[in-house]
Amino acid sequence: MDTKTLINEAKARFNHNSAKAYLKDKHDSKFIVADQGGLWRANIETINFLSYSTDEHVILIDNFDNPVKVERTSLLTKLSDIYRNVMEEWHNEWINLENKR
Amino acid sequence: MSKGALLFAFNSPKFNYYTMAVATAKRINHFLNLPVTIVTDNASLPTHNSYTFDNVIITEADKTNTRDWGLWYNKGRYRAFELSPYDETLLLDTDYMVNSNKLLTTFELPTDFCCHNKTSFLMHPNLPQEVLSIHSFDTLWATVINFKKTIRAKNIFDCLEMTQNNFQHYGNIHGFVSVTYRNDYGLTLATRMANGHTTAIEDYIPWNLLHVGNNTKVHRNNDDEFNTEYTVMFDHWNRGKIRKEYITVKDTDFHMMMKDNFMELISE
Numbered sequence: 347m348d349t350k351t352l353i354n355e356a357k358a359r360f361n362h363n364s365a366k367a368y369l370k371d372k373h374d375s376k377f378i379v380a381d382q383g384g385l386w387r388a389n390i391e392t393i394n395f396l397s398y399s400t401d402e403h404v405i406l407i408d409n410f411d412n413p414v415k416v417e418r419t420s421l422l423t424k425l426s427d428i429y430r431n432v433m434e435e436w437h438n439e440w441i442n443l444e445n446k447r
Numbered sequence: 448m449s450k451g452a453l454l455f456a457f458n459s460p461k462f463n464y465y466t467m468a469v470a471t472a473k474r475i476n477h478f479l480n481l482p483v484t485i486v487t488d489n490a491s492l493p494t495h496n497s498y499t500f501d502n503v504i505i506t507e508a509d510k511t512n513t514r515d516w517g518l519w520y521n522k523g524r525y526r527a528f529e530l531s532p533y534d535e536t537l538l539l540d541t542d543y544m545v546n547s548n549k550l551l552t553t554f555e556l557p558t559d560f561c562c563h564n565k566t567s568f569l570m571h572p573n574l575p576q577e578v579l580s581i582h583s584f585d586t587l588w589a590t591v592i593n594f595k596k597t598i599r600a601k602n603i604f605d606c607l608e609m610t611q612n613n614f615q616h617y618g619n620i621h622g623f624v625s626v627t628y629r630n631d632y633g634l635t636l637a638t639r640m641a642n643g644h645t646t647a648i649e650d651y652i653p654w655n656l657l658h659v660g661n662n663t664k665v666h667r668n669n670d671d672e673f674n675t676e677y678t679v680m681f682d683h684w685n686r687g688k689i690r691k692e693y694i695t696v697k698d699t700d701f702h703m704m705m706k707d708n709f710m711e712l713i714s715e
Contacts, residue, residue: 349666349667349668349678352666352678352680353678353693357691358680358692358693359690359691359693360693360694361570361681361692361693363572364569364571364572364681364692364694365695367572368567368569368696368699371567371654371657372699374654374655375549375653376549378653378654379552380552380555380557385556385653387653409648410558410648
């Protein structure tokens with residue numbers, strides 16, 4: 347039996363809240379990246395700091411609470427790319443989810 | 448530096464863990480592009496081999512553990528450090544459904560040992576984290592472990608052996624039921640001991656382990672061998688009645704607690 351038939355026959359209801367929580371879990375993990383000896387989360391706060399700084403090297407506290415000296419532009423590029431790609435993917439899946447309402 | 452995955456699989460009267468390991472190994476090869484070594488016993492070896500592991504390590508299964516559904520041969524996981532042929536090892540439960548390359552990130556983490564300390568349950572988004580007991584620690588999970596061959600990692604596995612061998616003693620101290628040995632509990636205590644009775648944030652994989660638990664059943668959305676789309680059905684009990692609920696998941700790894708359901712998913 348295919349899953350569409352299964353859903354119909356069981357009169358199953360799509361659980362929007364569980365699906366939303368699942369999407370958050372799925373994509374949260376994709377923001378994590380190891381680079382230049384530290385572990386980073388591609389979030390707005392870190393990206394903003396790296397964008398506004400003008401130094402070639404900056405020292406940041408990584409996800410493991412260690413101060414790590416990094417080459418700023420390299421990390422900025424990496425985190426920005428990850429942030430953009432993951433948010434794009436998350437948003438697309440979110441749109442699909444909303445259409446199921 | 449060699450990298451690979453390690454699976455422990457000892458068949459019990461109820462479940463064929465070797466078959467589970469073969470299915471999981473194929474998915475590890477496909478999604479992670481890693482070789483897989485299996486640790487098993489002679490009794491679990493199939494008469495007809497459908498898959499060739501990178502290495503097959505034959506050992507004696509410790510058959511002294513039981514749980515609610517029967518015999519459970521999960522002891523001896525501490526031997527992973529000694530038995531792994533790899534410099535960097537991904538140690539997985541055989542009922543972990545690999546659907547992406549996410550676990551490759553664990554090799555990049557700046558640490559020599561890591562496991563999950565946080566979990567989520569599909570269809571139960573707000574469940575609290577499991578604890579050893581209300582007077583003790585949050586549970587770590589032995590479902591996914593990544594370790595390098597370092598002295599610190601060896602210390603953790605040595606401590607895991609000690610906790611397994613003295614599980615009742617630790618159960619008395621920490622107030623948990625010790626009739627059934629659980630690697631999760633043993634690991635929780637072992638990492639603390641190896642870290643000087645404290646915690647090290649580097650030991651934790653920085654995302655949640657996704658469980659599929661009770662009243663939840665997973666269905667494949669198609670019959671491809673490396674299918675990554677599933678419909679997850681949940682029996683929502685309300686005032687003595689069941690209401691079926693579902694979501695769909697895609698390209699997401701998860702740990703199947705219900706072994707029967709896992710066997711259905713991997714059956715051809």
